[in-house]
Amino acid sequence: MFNNRVKIKALLASDETGHEVTVMGWVRSLRNNQFIALNDGSTNNNLQVVIELGQLDEATFKRITRGASIRVTGEVVPSLGQGQKVEVKAKQLDILGDCDAEKFPLQPKKQSLEFMREVAHLRFRTNTFGAIFRVRHSLAFAIHNFFNQQGFVYLHTPIITSSDAEGAGEMFRVTTLPATNPPLNEQGGVDFTEDFFGKSTNLTVSGQLEGELGAMAFSDIYTFGPTFRAENSNTTRHLAEFWMVEPEMAFYDLEDNMNLAEQFIKYIIQYAMDHNREDLEFLAQRLADEEKQLPQDKRSELGLIEKLEFVLNNGFERITYTEAIDILLNSSAYKKKKFQYEVKWGVDMQSEHERYLVEKHFKKPVIVTNYPKDIKSFYMRQNDDGKTVAAMDILAPGIGEIVGGSQREERLELLEKRMKDLNIPTEEMSWYLDTRRYGSVPHAGFGLGFERIVLFVTGMTNIRDVIPFARTPKNCEF
């Protein structure tokens, strides 16, 4: 048995001394030929390991380089250095794995985030990415914890699908047919009956429709899995593969939906604040340092921690789409023609409009409801005005849309008519319509783009930096 070690996070959390421990990790630095900063990924805080001058033979000593992995057994003693209560006085030190410090891509200097993306297989070993992915972990765990506590069933909706939930969006095709010379049918097209599933299949863009099937039995379900968009957009906010959380609740109307979404977002942020305070403080400092290079008016008004606390302590603003358009039309930005895109009832809001509402006008998260039906999906519940649907989007400062949801159309006739109007085949979707045929109920749900909330909580600005290995157009490394 190899693993009889104590993790550095646990060791640093206690001020107990006098006992012997074994620690293992990677060398971050060696100072004065005597002080090793050792990290094992459990925390950004390094353990100070002290070796006495001359304690090690020269050959071993030379192998204690940045990036090398070591095992140390020694006594836990009070630390005289700043910032830690204890350190380990090495009795035995073994090199587990060497690291050529000159070739090691992670150099002890500031390296750009762009470069880090190229060495994404190693960047977890830096303070920034260590903090980001521990926070990401906590947010993911908090999501499961929140829904489990509330009696939601975690439903694994399918990844490979033959339907397109959103009725829109470019999709990735999944196939086992040969790329060259696939079998053809009599019309000269590809014969998908020969494909693995006997028909053309895609990667899912949303688990919602299948999620609704679960909600019609368990009352409350959620999904949390990967979703895909084959959109050729190279922005700091889009990925071809990303993780999405989609709760779906029977016996919910739009207001219930908003209440749950707000409570949910606050819960997971609070969870990270409670469990990752050191990581968030590190990321707050990183963000502050980064923003020092920006002109004053481009800097955030609040620091990262303050921003999160502000969200926790304030209700989200709730306005209708119609009110949002009115605010925009009456804004000085509109009057001074500062918006690039059109502002008009019936037209979807662009990022610049959303950011104006959130960052300039309300200065807090905003829930916009009751959008025009023509810019929203077929399954959203039609309002009595005949023009709008019971949709809700949650917009967050710096990020834009993080949640999109709605009350669903539970009335069979209205749903079928809407599908026909939009040329969505009701025959193929018969399984979906069955939920409206047999004991239909008012229900609602929303989708949260997981990476968007990770961006928001970590203060990072490029979505590629908050997912382990980003998939974007022309980029599928590792």
Add this chain to the structure above:
Amino acid sequence: MFNNRVKIKALLASDETGHEVTVMGWVRSLRNNQFIALNDGSTNNNLQVVIELGQLDEATFKRITRGASIRVTGEVVPSLGQGQKVEVKAKQLDILGDCDAEKFPLQPKKQSLEFMREVAHLRFRTNTFGAIFRVRHSLAFAIHNFFNQQGFVYLHTPIITSSDAEGAGEMFRVTTLPATNPPLNEQGGVDFTEDFFGKSTNLTVSGQLEGELGAMAFSDIYTFGPTFRAENSNTTRHLAEFWMVEPEMAFYDLEDNMNLAEQFIKYIIQYAMDHNREDLEFLAQRLADEEKQLPQDKRSELGLIEKLEFVLNNGFERITYTEAIDILLNSSAYKKKKFQYEVKWGVDMQSEHERYLVEKHFKKPVIVTNYPKDIKSFYMRQNDDGKTVAAMDILAPGIGEIVGGSQREERLELLEKRMKDLNIPTEEMSWYLDTRRYGSVPHAGFGLGFERIVLFVTGMTNIRDVIPFARTPKNCEF
């Protein structure tokens, strides 16, 4: 706000009476024109709702059919019936959604599991599938809980990948190229530089290799996500899309790995026993009823609950592959030529052999270690005998392999040589080899097929019945 209801599980858990509540759910039955069995999916137990004769107008009363959804407000009163402490005396009853009881596919009679697969969008509303998917939820939550408590980082490894972790296995291709007339290169093959990612990409068969990258920074990580095999095998144990849990631990050897895997499996089973006792008892009864139709010698020796308790209370047997082969060669089954497949050192064990070891010989879960290197993957740590690798498979009664794992080869030279021997391109896998170049450490990990453990815990026998919407050859419905 619509959702001011109390869930039936919570209501039935208390014996408080005299207060007014609102409940919502689906009608399971109406007895004596007076007693409604109401279910909302929070538990298999129905709430009895009592209506007085003549309380409702005739039109409303007729709509209280099996499958219809209703909202009831009334007083919680002590129940005179058996099996429940309280019931609700209806004061107000509203039909939310009608259900034509004759057309409703779920009829109040025994319907086959095969038929239920055809109506998988509705089967969640039956007792059997309600229980299965609540247990599945608990097992999934227990997985996250276990690893979170132990300081593991949940790492979302990529789904779309350009590498094949296992060096084997048929894969699904992911593409946005047109199916007919894709762009060709000068050699007449498909020009993948025109594809979305600029190269040929597939759905992942395992997150392990990327998981190792995480473990080399965070010490302990786990994945829990969908994985894919494009194998044309129509068995009761294989799916084209399934969920897998893959922990990966730095500073672990094979024994540490076995210890963790055993502790992990026991933890999640215990969690389900603690949180889903009623569901498991229902499934135990279902299994016992089903097995009554089998001849005596085909029935399980232990009931479902007893089987799970047995696993919790006994250590897993640990034997080497070499010992396993010896046991098989000395078995009466072998001597009586009852095995269909060859038993010989160096040849992979078949399901019949694994089941013999687990079900006949040891009668408990067995961990088989140190397999011949030629039947295992390139990344497994080579033992000093030159013939075997530090692999481990966990075999479970009735299921066969539920866990496959190993200590990984951390020595760069040995790993590179093995890859070259197997014609695995080391250039393309340079990122993977970097973990061995820069601070390599002994490490290990395993993969648990999630549906396999759900099968084991629920006592179901077909894997299609424990995943919401199964994907198998020629089958991609819903």
